[in-house]
Amino acid sequence: MKRVVIIGGGIAGLATAYSLREHSEGKDFEIIILEKKERLGGNIRTEKIGGFIIEGGPDCFLSEKPWAMELCKRVGLGDNLLPTNEQNRKIFVLSRGKLHVLPEGVILMVPTKILPLATSSLISIPGKIRMALELFIPKRSDKGDESLGNFVRRRLGTEALDKIAEPLVAGVHAGDPETMSVRASFPKFVQLEEDYGSLIKGMVRKMELLKKTHREAPKKDAPSAKVTMFMTLKNGLGELIETLTGKVSKSRNTVIRTGVNVTGIQKKDGGYEVAIEGGGDIKADSVIIAAPAYSAANLVRGFDSELAVKLLTIPYVSTATVSIGFKKSDIKHPLNGFGFVVPKIEKRKIMAATWTSVKFKYRAPEDSVLIRCFVGGSKDTSLLSASDEEMIRAVREELKDIMGIDAKPVLAKVYRWINSMPQYTIGHEERINWIDERVSAYPGFYLVGSAYHGIGISDSVRYGEIVAKKALHHIGA
Ligand SMILES: Cc1cc2nc3c(=O)[nH]c(=O)nc-3n(C[C@H](O)[C@H](O)[C@H](O)COP(=O)(O)OP(=O)(O)OC[C@H]3O[C@@H](n4cnc5c(N)ncnc54)[C@H](O)[C@@H]3O)c2cc1C
Structure with missing residues (x-):
């Protein structure tokens, strides 16, 4: 039986696997997904703590790029799609130490x-x-x-x-x-x-x-549920990962293995051999790398060192999110918007803050609010090496200074995203064209994920679907 190996169990890897099954019309072939961490989802990580729904990484997707929303509907999560709240849609910008409304x-x-x-x-x-x-x-x-x-x-x-x-x-x-x-x-x-x-x-x-x-547009074409610029899922984006994982792992001849670090790929017998840390190499007719570009570079080095070098020219930055919950009664600020962004010229320790429980329903208990701050990025990474306690303290100081919040939080949680955000720097299109052409010389070998053809979740889903169709064609399914 033909075998497709997918390296990386983030949204790109899982959406690709789902799409492989969706379009194969019952044809028999094997799928093996190999994920380095014990947890699937990659950057997508939702946690439920004390009535709060916390997004450690992404918290929504753009509806203008419909592929993530369509995937949610296809896996049965259509009823759980959640638009942003109707009220208080303003975004603020910090300027000279004060919050100003971003003009409508x-x-x-x-x-x-x-x-x-x-x-x-x-x-x-x-x-x-x-x-x-x-x-x-x-x-x-x-x-x-x-x-x-x-x-x-x-x-x-x-x-x-x-x-x-x-x-x-x-x-x-x-x-x-x-x-x-x-x-x-x-x-x-x-x-x-x-x-x-x-x-x-x-x-x-x-x-x-x-x-x-x-x-x-004729009335019947009107969408049944409200669609806003940003959409999420009622129980957080982790719901999409869980549902996809459930569907993919239940399909025939499909195995998801977590805690498996892939260390290299070799071309062998007209196909590929995937090396795993600790042994147990896997033969494959098609290999799809759905891991960050720098990981892909390590994996392809054995058969194409030039491709590896090129993949390493896609830079990544590190960030952290700090989610802080407060009792509503302790907050004097009106929270009359979705949050604020911070220009570099303000020289602050945070890049932005989302007033999460204003932006989306169900994110905090009725008597509480949830605020999520972004730290790091290309502006200033110094705080990323601080301990969780130090990072939380620094973020609280900023919230006190900017929003006047000096209440004791009921919850504070740090999520670090080291080398997790690819940067599309000048010349990105030419680099990707070069990479695409090079990769096309290896039948059955593909790269997907946010490093190449679009940075967000929806782009990763869309490109996963494109690659799945190519892989199916390659294995004759
Ligand atoms: C803090 C943050 C906030 C974001 N917010 C948004 C948002 O609101 N909306 C949006 O659309 N996008 C957002 N993004 C971008 C979004 O996270 C990405 O587009 C998307 O999650 C990328 O998915 P992926 O599967 O390509 O990569 P990843 O999620 O990085 O998954 C890659 C997987 O590959 C695994 N892996 C790596 N190397 C190996 C190996 N050698 N062997 C086996 N497995 C390996 C990793 O462990 C990982 O699980 C955000 C990103 C970050 C970091």
């Missing part, structure tokens, strides 16, 4: 509404004028890649970069806009500049078209 209508960094920007206390008058001038700035003639920092400075000005784009991307990608590739990270903005000559013009036009489509 600003989409990532592009203003689409005049009044909220004009009356915003976040941006200075010269900064607002500079942002409005974006409408008249000619498009770039050079078609090569560019840093996000340069792109935003060029189109919207330095203040928009420092106070809006930089902290927002740091909150999502933990990245540095001066090294991030705008093409790989925000291809839509590059396209807007290309198509409309202006991000503001393009964004407003797109929104008008979207509204028109919604107005004209």
